[in-house]
Amino acid sequence: MESSYIADRTSDGGMNRLTLNDDDKKVREWFIDQVKNYGCTVTVDKIGNIFAIRPGKNNALPPIGLGSHLDTQPAGGKYDGIVGVLSALEVLKTLHDNNVETYAPIAVIDWTNEEGARFSPAMMGSGVWAGVFTPEWAYSRTDLKGAKFGEELERIGFKGDTPVSYEANKLSAHFEVHIEQGPVLQAENKPVAVVVGVQAMSWFSVELRGREQHCGTTPMDSRADTLLTAAQMIVAINAVALATPGGLASVAVINATPQAINTLASHVQFNIDVRARDDALLALLEAEIAEKCEEIAAAAQVKIEVWDRFWTSPRTTFDETMVSMVRQSASDGGFAFREIQSGAGHDSVYTAKRVPTAMIFIRCKDGISHNPAEYSTPEDIAAGAEVLLGAVLRYDAYLASQSK
């Protein structure tokens, strides 16, 4: 399906469709072309979220949203987020081709900047829609080259007129299909999962200050070696998470100054990604990591100048009615499935703050994502789309019954 669009692939078969780059502009234009084939009206809000709305019987009702994202990591794959939007388009196409008139309108949504790889934080478009961030704050975010989100949004022509707001631009619900991004479904040989919620997570920026010293003349025992200290912290952060079932902690970004081979670094910045099964465990993990890093800094005569938890998202529990409809749809479709908590954040985390939300995961090869090797079979993708269609029709019938 959707074979008319050939993505700009990277040489390794992956994607580099960073938020608001030229590939993002191109895929957005392709998305709008597609949905117009299915009798949709398109609105773009002030943060670039695209809503393709197919009318129903009762257009006084807010649409049922089917959304995900089309942006990728710098060296991402072709499935993370993209499968969710394509599954929603497949539902749209199926309703259209079969002349099915739903009770509520349907909105297929491309949320802006889910990855947060170019402009931090992640899930920005859905976050602004949910009122978690202001549009002005989002516009002010810059990438590593200093480009502003707001200026890039205007550059690619996707700063729309529709207010970015769950109140001014309502949805009745939000469904999202996504690759699992983990190894569980493959291990259990199941094509799909009913997602009951999303783990708690937080992001930190840490800055350390030591002293520039000559690598050839400064005795090993009288150094304030900032990069060594950061390395000790990275090792300790990993050890804390390894010892905490249900918890994860990762350091994937590091910047040392002055980057001279024979001069010890005097300043190091790194980020920490911390996640846990629930909010209490997240707090525990954060506290243990902070304690260990303070001990290491003190022993090293290196100062922790910045310890900034610049983003956090508590555990999300999805709407039981929505989840039950996904469960029924998977079960009636005859698909082997399990219930699962998502390890990754998704736009559904933010929609869940404002409207009933549920997710469907599909199996992905070796649990790999954020990597060109990311892969799901056509059969599993079809299974996810079929479960999505069934869940949407069930929820649509539920809305009809409610308004009787």
Added chain:
Amino acid sequence: MESSYIADRTSDGGMNRLTLNDDDKKVREWFIDQVKNYGCTVTVDKIGNIFAIRPGKNNALPPIGLGSHLDTQPAGGKYDGIVGVLSALEVLKTLHDNNVETYAPIAVIDWTNEEGARFSPAMMGSGVWAGVFTPEWAYSRTDLKGAKFGEELERIGFKGDTPVSYEANKLSAHFEVHIEQGPVLQAENKPVAVVVGVQAMSWFSVELRGREQHCGTTPMDSRADTLLTAAQMIVAINAVALATPGGLASVAVINATPQAINTLASHVQFNIDVRARDDALLALLEAEIAEKCEEIAAAAQVKIEVWDRFWTSPRTTFDETMVSMVRQSASDGGFAFREIQSGAGHDSVYTAKRVPTAMIFIRCKDGISHNPAEYSTPEDIAAGAEVLLGAVLRYDAYLASQSK
């Protein structure tokens, strides 16, 4: 002295006079203006080394070189290298003001790119002069922004005509004054040191390859986390050096890819600076570091793609006649001194391969260098210059006696 030139200081009082940048051009022009006051002819060789030659009685003899460097680290100080050139200028001025005619000519030298901070490796200008590197190879070296050394040398107008060669552009000897860059003289309350040699050293570039994985969904125990592996190596490299008296090992440069907060790094590059009191200990240290890093990589399922010892310099032992003349000069001057082996590389390491060479160290505050806090007192700088003058005059007399 030399107060006519005000260096472009950084806001913290340091210097950012990286090789071949506009500040380097400016200080070179200042240097040439200065030496012309002292009856010198100036030649610039094809790598940008500047020779200011003051004639002697016997100009058939190659000049006695008094050299050091005027480039600095990215966040360097105002003494490392610079004191050596200023001391040589002070000797020149003293000979000039007192109408002293030496037997051999005197050459005050500004060697190009001693620091190697912008264009690796260090001591490039003296290295090409000594035949350790070819000019073509030096021209091809690039900085982090991709600028070529050869193009930058032409840009600032210092690609001269004089051949870069110890044979075509001879010296009789090379003396160098330098700040100690270590804490020993301050600890022993001595203004100067007689340098007997320079420790062995080598530089490595290491590249690791792991796998990009999602920080939120990849279990802690099934990761190929490249940055974690690099951190474990940095900690291990430090531990090996701590356990090896007479040895040093440092990691000060690191680059991770793709630098996305929620995607584990798949590629990390870092450098290692290894030094030891002698060549055998250096080899032992290098072997232990390699062994530890191989163990760590194997345990982490991360591949060492590159392990490149791209530069090495064996232990240097300075010329005994030259060293004895520095010793006599310090002793006759009534200065408390000690003998010392240099921990840092200097241009004298390369001149020593081709001509009799000796160095004089002066005390620096807390042993700090490669840092804006770098400092030596005017009294200690004057002591170094006085010892240099005495040693040069002694060696000049020695040359006269030899040619009788």
